[in-house]
Amino acid sequence: MFVQVVAIVLALGLLMFFAYRGYPVIVFAPIFTLLAVVISGLALMPSYTETYMTNAANYIKTYFPIFLLGAIFGKVMELSGAASSIAQSIVKALGSRRAMLSVVLACAVLTYGGVSLFVVAFAVYPFAVAVFREANIPKRLIPGTIALGAFTFTMDALPGTPQVQNIIPTAYFGTDAYAAPVVxxxxxxxxFAAGMVWLERRRRQAEALGEGYGTGHKNEPETAENQGYPNLWISIVPLVLVLLFNFLLSRGFISVADWYSADVLKQYNIANVKTVASSWALIIALTLGIVAAVCINLRQVQTKLATGLTAAAMGALLAIFNTASEVGFGNVVKTLPGFKAIQDWILNLSSHPLVSEAISVNILAGVTGSASGGLSIALEVMGKQYMAAGQAxxxxxEWLHRIASMASGGMDTLxxxxxxxxLLAITGLTHRQSYKDIFAITVVKTLTVLLLAAVLSFF
Structure with a gap:
């Protein structure tokens, strides 16, 4: 059994190391999966074609529309100028006296509205530079500020967020995007509060040392002035449509769960409509948002639509295949003899399902360097056990959904x-300059979800 456990740990370690070094997960996840299979003494090719590929393909089938439509929505919001208009308006309204808060809120509004994290970083960065420079705040604090607004509470904590990290648990727990709204x-x-306290503390430390924005930076934007962006109130219409219809189609009077009879669903092998309803709701909501975003500035979008859609599609393909590769890895791992010992160890880290779930999702998100990848692996491998333990x-x-979702956005940002x-590439900064603050936000997020899980365990 020792050798079988080592096989899994070795495969995970190699996957993490190569991902850290920038090698494509699509290529190396199956290689290390099969390495673990060989060491464990199982059949090589059946494990690859029937377990790894089947589960990777199932994941793509389930979530590719969300990855694709989310990428297109973000790109169209960028091309129309709507994303920049929202970011600029929020930053200007709060001004340089509240520079960090304005950047965090700009990122939060866009992320919660369904714009992809990468587009948010691109859209907000020019305005963050302008307001940080005006307030004489070190540029090295910009990545941590953007990370707080885009990678944390609006990504997976706030109910209804259309980011994929909030949708993945719905397929395992039969919940929807609004699960556990209070929690x-x-x-x-x-x-949000703890992150702002950290960032403001860092700003005051820099101010006391006489450190300002600095000079000689890379990737400095030429200007953040208005470049013919659409009106703010028009720009937010696509975001509002996504949020509104996602709610109405999930829990409102036009809920997609009520669209088809049980007989119709049975023809498509859908035993429980709740496992697919959240995806259906978001697909329709994002489609409406895309149409609205195009209509905001049709002439400007038309000129770059072909290249923009190509870029969005390529980004979606890379993201979904990376994550599907990790899901395939997780599904093979759970068939290996040594997995039972590892599973028992993880489950026994805490006797309470919520705490154990928070720890396991955090660990796997950290290992894979992916919130969606770590979350998917954890729920594929142990989702049924957590649900059974939770019911008992x-x-x-809904608590299981929310804790799992929030935990995925903890240690994933290693x-x-x-x-x-x-993010560091966009801002022209290095890990040495700015990762400390990103890591601090990561620690805040991780401790928060563990605290919530511990508190809920008393109820």
Missing amino acids: GTIGGLIV AGISV PHNGAVIT
């Missing part, structure tokens, strides 16, 4: 995380 809102507020303990499945690397 999510409280957790989100704690992360009288724990709401140095090898793709979003972290992209």
